[in-house]
Amino acid sequence: MSGQQFTGAAGLALPRRAMRVLKERGIFAHPIVSIEYQQLAQRYVLRGLESGGSVGDIGRYVTFADEEGRALEYLHPVEAIGVNGLHAVVICQAFLRVDMLRKDATYETLLTRHWLNLAEAGRRPAMETEILFRGIHGRLELDLRGKDKAQAGRVVPVFYSLAGEPVSIPAKFLPVLRAATKAVNCRNCSHRHYLRKPVSRPLNAGAGPTTETAGGDASLAVAQSSEA
Numbered sequence: 001m002s003g004q005q006f007t008g009a010a011g012l013a014l015p016r017r018a019m020r021v022l023k024e025r026g027i028f029a030h031p032i033v034s035i036e037y038q039q040l041a042q043r044y045v046l047r048g049l050e051s052g053g054s055v056g057d058i059g060r061y062v063t064f065a066d067e068e069g070r071a072l073e074y075l076h077p078v079e080a081i082g083v084n085g086l087h088a089v090v091i092c093q094a095f096l097r098v099d100m101l102r103k104d105a106t107y108e109t110l111l112t113r114h115w116l117n118l119a120e121a122g123r124r125p126a127m128e129t130e131i132l133f134r135g136i137h138g139r140l141e142l143d144l145r146g147k148d149k150a151q152a153g154r155v156v157p158v159f160y161s162l163a164g165e166p167v168s169i170p171a172k173f174l175p176v177l178r179a180a181t182k183a184v185n186c187r188n189c190s191h192r193h194y195l196r197k198p199v200s201r202p203l204n205a206g207a208g209p210t211t212e213t214a215g216g217d218a219s220l221a222v223a224q225s226s227e228a
Helices: 015-026 173-182 212-218
Strands: 033-038 043-055 058-065 085-093 094-103 106-116 127-139
Touching: 015 058, 015 127, 043 094, 043 106, 043 173, 085 094, 094 173, 094 212
Parallel strands: none
Antiparallel strands: 033 043, 043 058, 043 085, 058 094, 094 106, 106 127
16 A cells, blocks of 8 residues: 555555465455445445454454444344354445454454445445544453453453554444454354344335435444344
8 A cells, every 4th residue: 555545445454464364264354345226215325244253363353333333233144154254234324334353462443434425416426434543553461262251342452652652442432342352352253243133124114124224223223232
């Protein structure tokens, strides 16, 4: 990315060696957010994939929240062949994405906001991305898979500025970051950690989910804890 400004649109900027190690260890986290078109609603939406997990000393996880950091309903879960891969699909017109990487007790975190910009009628909108929090070389000395397992879902790494001062994390983002911290320590992960089950609806409620029924209604996104 030499000479280019880091936008965060594609998730953490990891070197090729790190990506290769994750692939070799069987951890498949998908940070890419795509723009899709709903034929019935005649509008564009964003699509994200909650995914990832942990094996041994490394972990990576991607999950999503509404713009206030609250848990979103997923469109549907995914029972993947294997572990540490895809867990659920979320559809929305705007959301937050957390991309977290762990190597032993060292953590990298990127929290971004994604939304669609206004476009002329009939034209495909572009996705806008804003970096809300970027944590580099964070530390969490607890063993969340062993003697400190009871703390999983309650703690986040401590991140420092370049000057060595602790960097505060906005309180409203702590629940999703706690869930991601737990997820990057979840060995052989086969379940979601933050997206939540959709509310049951009558069969005649409509032809299919829209952004209001699949992660777009903030009034439904009130869960603060992970399901794991």
